[in-house]
Amino acid sequence: MDVYQEAVDYLESQQVPAILEVEPDVLEEDVFQDEVVSSFLSPLQTESIDFPDTPTSCSVEDMLDRRLLVLKGILESEELYLRELETLLMPMKALRASAGTSQPVLSSQQVQTVFYQVPELRDMHQTFYSGLKARLDTHSETETCLGENQEPSHPGFELAVGDLFLKMVNQIGLYGGFIENYQKAVQVVRKCTQTDPRFRTLAESMTSNNGSARTKYTFEALLYKPLDRVTRTTLVLRDLLKTTPEEHKDLPALQEALRLSRSFLSGVNESSQCKREVTLSHGMRRQLIRDGFVVDVNEGEGSLRHLFLYTDLLLCTRFKHATKGKQSQYRFCWYLPLAGLKLRFLADQGPPSDSHLRTSHDIRSKMFLLRQQLKQRAKGSKGAAMAARARKKLEQLELMLFKHSPVHRLELHSPSGKSHSFLLSSLYELEDWREAIYKLTTGSIETVPPDLLTLTSACVKLRMTQQPPLHSSNAEDERSLCGTLSVAIHSADGLQAAACVYVCVEVDGYEFYDKQAKTHSSVLSTSPHWDQELSFQVDGAQNMRVLCVSQSDQQDDTVLGKESLRLDAKSLNNRWKRQTLHLGQVEVTLSLKYSPHPLEPPGSTAQRQLVFGVPIETVAQQQGVLVPHVVRCCVEEVERRGMDEVGIYRISGTTSEIGMLKAAFNSNLREAVTRLRSAEVNAVAGVLKLYFRELPEPLFPTDMFQRLAKTLDVPDSNSRLVSMLSLLQCCPDPNRHTFLYLMHHLQRVSERQDVNKMSLLNLATVFGPSLLRPPVAKLGHDFPPIDISQEVEVQVQVASCYLQCNNLPEAQIALPHDTEAEEETTHI
Incomplete structure (x- = not known):
């Protein structure tokens, strides 16, 4: 059994979480990739073994x-590091x-620059490795010999290694020279790699035998590697001290070694420029551009992470709060160079599962109750302590919801094959990240390999976003x-090319209800129209964000413009x-209405507002329109690509596809329009007929x-038409306007009857029986019986x-949303 598995099994047997992790051997490694973890003790790729400070x-x-176990891990790490140094010196x-x-490959001066202090570092670590290995071997033999007759004292007390660590740390100054020379060495390597094919062949194909694999x-x-290695010394010593009892004779030597190591690294960091100020190859200095909290999905379940965007790289960290006697700090998770980074923006992650909805509802219900309690306590002077506890609990629940609710994903793919992605619940925030990253990746970027420990530690001071x-x-x-905010999205202008576009609206405030809603996707147009009303239940809302998004079947969604409104x-x-609103080059016309009122508790799940089989007045009222969206969307799609279809509305579509579209309209309008x-x-034509x-x-x-x-029966055609129009005016508004909308559409279809073979009579025959039906005889009602043939004849003739x-x-498609006398153009 290897040391790693032995460590995992032991910790699990002692009910200690095993957070050790080793990445498998890789066939190729590059300085611009994430550093390969050479030891399970690495503080860079994985957490160090976090034992309690006091063994209570x-x-x-x-x-x-x-x-x-820690010492065995250090020995394995040293062995791998020595192999890497030997490969470098080969x-x-x-x-x-x-x-x-x-014809030299490198000049004598260049050879001295490239390998400066490397042989000395190899000798130092070889001496340390040999001494540590000898003592561990002796300890292993001693344990075997003792067997059942071992002494009362634990044999671990006899294993002394503190002097070895202290001796090595006393020579750590060798790394100071290496660090000062590092940039010069890298410049020589890069220059010669570009100018000399002999050196390029050498520099790109150095291999090392790492056990059974060749790297x-x-x-x-x-x-x-040495630059990376020296930053680990302090954390390795700290882990060793955590597992060294106070009565062990190694304790003073290890404490002194840790003090010297920290002092050396502190001096190096203070004398060198902050990694934010590293000069990149194209003359820029590394700077922090933006930071914020995201949900990282690269570790199985989503985890809250603090993301830092620098001029040349993206750094993902985990914040560790201060404990007694310690300072707050960040722990490294991963980083990606921006050079060649590809972005993929996914605006929707599909409908949430039932369990996800139940969890969200539970969190929101608790938040709502806490918020109501805070409002009540705010009216009196008592209960300040209880209010503080309630507010703290409210923050905790909101943080849980923040990690639970993201639906928008940004995927990051580096040329080296590394991929990471993160989620946010706000499309506006995600687009801010995408814009910032994309702007940097389009420039000429070359990453200077970062000192990740120093860079991550600096995040405490550099961060702009605190929580x-x-x-x-x-x-x-x-x-x-606090109440109901209604947003009616009318139209958009200014598109450079025809596109299928939708509008996303986000509001802030307490997360008791969904804070984001989207219109359906328009038909392909340069001037899309929606006239769709979105409604939000809000508490504490102060800002609204509007995004105009282009949707494509072949490519990812593209945000055409965005704006924030107070x-x-x-x-x-x-x-x-x-x-x-001016969203860049796109102008979106909308209307707002606000009705203040006390809020009701959030429902258990989002209520499905069915469309099919529901009275048209009910559907129209729910959607805030006069012509239901299902009618408009089907008509627009038929007019886009079905006007020349032979037998349109007469030839039936596939039953299964019609059923699928019907189910989509009954559950999710945006998904239905996309389909x-x-x-x-x-x-599509079949869905429209089925609705009526x-x-x-x-x-x-x-x-x-x-x-x-x-x-x-009126003989005069003009008088007959006047009577029929008069009867039409007696219909409820949604019925009348939907009927007129359909009639105008069918008239346009008949104008293409030379191609589609659908005359007015053919269309009347198809739609007449659905638009007009005779009353059904019921108890207490005496309707004259109508022959079936006469019934159909009346239906067709009326249509x-x-x-x-x-x-x-x-x-008139939508309800009037412009009751104000003048229109306001908002510039933010």
């Missing part, structure tokens, strides 16, 4: 057993020999909104206020059937008469 819950024997003799020839390195990656964006941490504002309860009221674009056009056929009450109420049938009318009134 484990015996001295347990500590000594763990100490032995070509030194040949390069020195060629320096005296007529391929670049010269520059090997040069970085996750929790609304409960913000100060209350009397101008914030919400003020004093300027908004129960009347619609129309305004135009419409790729569905067979006859299936499944209406509980047809567009013409059944009690109007007899009146319409009598109107057909045909309306279709033949050349002056049908225009349909």
